[in-house]
Amino acid sequence: MKKFNHSKFCLLLILVIALPAQAQIDLSGEWAAVFHEDSDERRPGPEMVEYQGIPITEAARRRALSWSPSLLTLPEHQCKPHPSDYGSRGPSNMRIWKEINSESQQLIAYHTRIRWQAPERTIWMDGRDHPPEYAAHTWQGFSTGHWEGSILVVRTTHLKQGWARRNGVPRSDLAEFTEHFFRHDNIMTQVVIVNDPVYLTEPFIRTNNWRIDLTQQIPPYLCETVTEIDRPQGEVPHYLPGQNPFLREHAERYNLPMDGVLGGAETMYPSFVE
Amino acid sequence: MIINNLKKIRSTISAAICFYLLVSSVASLAQQNFDDVEINVLHVQGNIYMLVGEGGNITLQAGDQGVLLVDTMYAPLSDKVFAAIRTISDKPITYILNTHGHPDHIGGNANLAMMGSNIAGGNTIDLFAGTGEQAKIVAHENVVTNILAQDNPIPIEGWPTDTYYTAKKDLFFNGEAIMIIHQPNAHTDGDSLIFFRRSDVISTGDIFTTTGYPFIDAANGGTLQGILNALNNVLDMAVPADRQENGTMIIPGHGRLTDEADVLDYRDMLTIIRDRIAYRVDQGDSLSQVKATEPTFDYDVRYGADSGFWTTEQFVEAIYNELSAQ
Ligand SMILES: [Zn+2]
Numbered sequence: 221m222k223k224f225n226h227s228k229f230c231l232l233l234i235l236v237i238a239l240p241a242q243a244q245i246d247l248s249g250e251w252a253a254v255f256h257e258d259s260d261e262r263r264p265g266p267e268m269v270e271y272q273g274i275p276i277t278e279a280a281r282r283r284a285l286s287w288s289p290s291l292l293t294l295p296e297h298q299c300k301p302h303p304s305d306y307g308s309r310g311p312s313n314m315r316i317w318k319e320i321n322s323e324s325q326q327l328i329a330y331h332t333r334i335r336w337q338a339p340e341r342t343i344w345m346d347g348r349d350h351p352p353e354y355a356a357h358t359w360q361g362f363s364t365g366h367w368e369g370s371i372l373v374v375r376t377t378h379l380k381q382g383w384a385r386r387n388g389v390p391r392s393d394l395a396e397f398t399e400h401f402f403r404h405d406n407i408m409t410q411v412v413i414v415n416d417p418v419y420l421t422e423p424f425i426r427t428n429n430w431r432i433d434l435t436q437q438i439p440p441y442l443c444e445t446v447t448e449i450d451r452p453q454g455e456v457p458h459y460l461p462g463q464n465p466f467l468r469e470h471a472e473r474y475n476l477p478m479d480g481v482l483g484g485a486e487t488m489y490p491s492f493v494e
Numbered sequence: 495m496i497i498n499n500l501k502k503i504r505s506t507i508s509a510a511i512c513f514y515l516l517v518s519s520v521a522s523l524a525q526q527n528f529d530d531v532e533i534n535v536l537h538v539q540g541n542i543y544m545l546v547g548e549g550g551n552i553t554l555q556a557g558d559q560g561v562l563l564v565d566t567m568y569a570p571l572s573d574k575v576f577a578a579i580r581t582i583s584d585k586p587i588t589y590i591l592n593t594h595g596h597p598d599h600i601g602g603n604a605n606l607a608m609m610g611s612n613i614a615g616g617n618t619i620d621l622f623a624g625t626g627e628q629a630k631i632v633a634h635e636n637v638v639t640n641i642l643a644q645d646n647p648i649p650i651e652g653w654p655t656d657t658y659y660t661a662k663k664d665l666f667f668n669g670e671a672i673m674i675i676h677q678p679n680a681h682t683d684g685d686s687l688i689f690f691r692r693s694d695v696i697s698t699g700d701i702f703t704t705t706g707y708p709f710i711d712a713a714n715g716g717t718l719q720g721i722l723n724a725l726n727n728v729l730d731m732a733v734p735a736d737r738q739e740n741g742t743m744i745i746p747g748h749g750r751l752t753d754e755a756d757v758l759d760y761r762d763m764l765t766i767i768r769d770r771i772a773y774r775v776d777q778g779d780s781l782s783q784v785k786a787t788e789p790t791f792d793y794d795v796r797y798g799a800d801s802g803f804w805t806t807e808q809f810v811e812a813i814y815n816e817l818s819a820q
Contacts, residue, residue, distance in 0.1 A: 238612055283792035286639050286766060296729055339737055352785045354536060354546045356751040358739050381759045393756070418795045454726045455764040460773055461787065
């Protein structure tokens, strides 16, 4: 009979104890965006005054109604990337790669790069703290992640002011969001839950999907500002209260009630349609 | 000149109200307890650090030649500020630049101007040869007028020693070009933007804050249009880096560290609010009619205040007064 090998037993024990960690699923790779969900909003883009399904406050609604798309012709606005809570909604072919400590082989961070405007994002996995409140806010924010079984859960703070929908619905710089990344074989789903104390009355939840793409190449992306319209310094396009020319356009095109297209928490729920 | 200005300031009722507010805020300061205030240090980039505590943010530039400060918070905080400075540099404080003359930005001028040289000692004392051993305090000349107009002004040791009256003043310190650029009639009539060209950092003073609507100190020559002009100047100077993150970093008078996009949103907001009120003024609306249109409603949750030193109502009133006077 073979002698009981303590070191092998120990190794086995360590492996068993470490098993929950093995439930982590690697998310690295080239991911092609799948647009079957909210396709109209995500590809051609939302229409003006199409706020349904977003739990916005009255302040957010009024601000959105004053938003003119001409704002985006100002040089300082031209190269803005989507903030990280919205990035997956746009042309979001994505690369995810790991940063590993070569000594310990521990995961330090996941990095992501999205095609449009090429935002790169870091999700710290090494247990570090979020920066103090007086630190800068960025488009991609500051993200830390941890595993809950095979689900990567990410918390993001320090965001710049952004948008809940790219038709002027604001999302404030005091917002934070949580993501859950699920991978099922070659499909990845991301659940984004945004909390905004300024412009949302309830958490705003969206999901996005990708399929692994072994041939995907994300091209370089350079954005350079140009003078699209010569304006005096300091001019900011916007609509005065009550003067948004597109107020009823979307509602009339699809024969929708105005209190629906103007959004709010109640428009998220099926009971609103009934 | 100074006497004339004072007469002008005191001759208007609105100025008197503002003055009262300033005085009462200074009086309440006297009772304010600074024991619990911590001074936090944040490295911005290059030679530049941001000191955050109570009152206006301090910008610190450190190098072989010494320490340069932009603003000095309140006087009772000077020991803590000095301790924070010493975590970054043991060089003497050679320059203090003031963005404007409000007590929460210049209160520590006298203490820090003296401390820097007293503690320096040893061979660094040579750096002060011919400078009177006290840090130079640089500001636009209207800052002196503003200090004189205060009921409880800071001690004379803290007053600017080097004033400028031109559009800008240049310095070269710690291997870096520093531009001090006057912003006429903005937050006050003595505002300067400080641009650290090599570190690529702009210190704005209270022309820009992330904590509330800008205080338009009309009694000291402040106007919304001047603030907007200054913000537009910041946007012209700032260049974001790759993917629109960071690049030129901007230290606001109060609040968190920022870059161009944050100033952009703030500028957009103030321009939109101005346009809304201007439209109502053009229609002949009274102040109460303008207020009834809630011209700031969509920004109030983020920037407004119902009580305290500078309320949303005062902000709207100041803009109304400015626009109706045109
Ligand atoms: Zn001030």
